[in-house]
Amino acid sequence: MEISTVQYKRCYLIKPKGRLDSAAAPQFADALNKIMDEGHYRLVIDMSELEFMSSAGLRVLISAQKNCKRYNRGEVYLAALPKNILAALELAGFTELFEIYEDVLTAVGNF
């Protein structure tokens, strides 16, 4: 899977592309962990080019959210979700745990 990251003044924007399944989840987790390990905990995940996400991807998201919210040091925002992936988040009850934005700019601007 291809993952691009952009550092903004107040947050990091991470954009995974393609399939986020058990094969790709470790790579996605590594990308997020690298940013968090450097002390950045305000993250926006641009999901607009994500074609598929399984529970392996959901597990990475929940782990990152727990890490970022610890000590009130930050948060993970989700942006531009394809409707199928939003349906999976709703089923898993994740829409209560993340701020979800229709577009990336609004999400970035809200930090």
Place this chain on the structure above:
Amino acid sequence: MPTTVFPGSYDSLQKIAALVRKIAAETGFDDCEIYKIETSIDEACSNIIEHAYGGENRGEIEFTYQIEPDRLTIILRDNGQVFNPTKVAKPNTKAPLSKRAAHGLGLFIMQKWMDEVEFTIQDNMNQVKLVKYLAK
């Protein structure tokens, strides 16, 4: 019923997904339902690799399907450890962040998004049969 054998590795998931999308479209499901079937089968295969085989490249996944006018049936078989779905705790989808468990979501998704999910042992192999009906 057509059968395809895939190596029990995460690289197989994308190939299995392509086959699932093809046969789900042939059955007549719309994009939203195809996505749900694709996810459910991905979860079932990931469980086989992770839990039945305890890792990648330790066995195969036998994939069999049947298209009928009102439904798609997919049967997955493996030679790994017996899976007991009753031992998997149902995830609490209302719990606050700090209490969310990371596991158990895969089985939950399969059971919510397919109409039938049945685990049995057939011919000394673990079998999970997943059925989705076309909306009338």
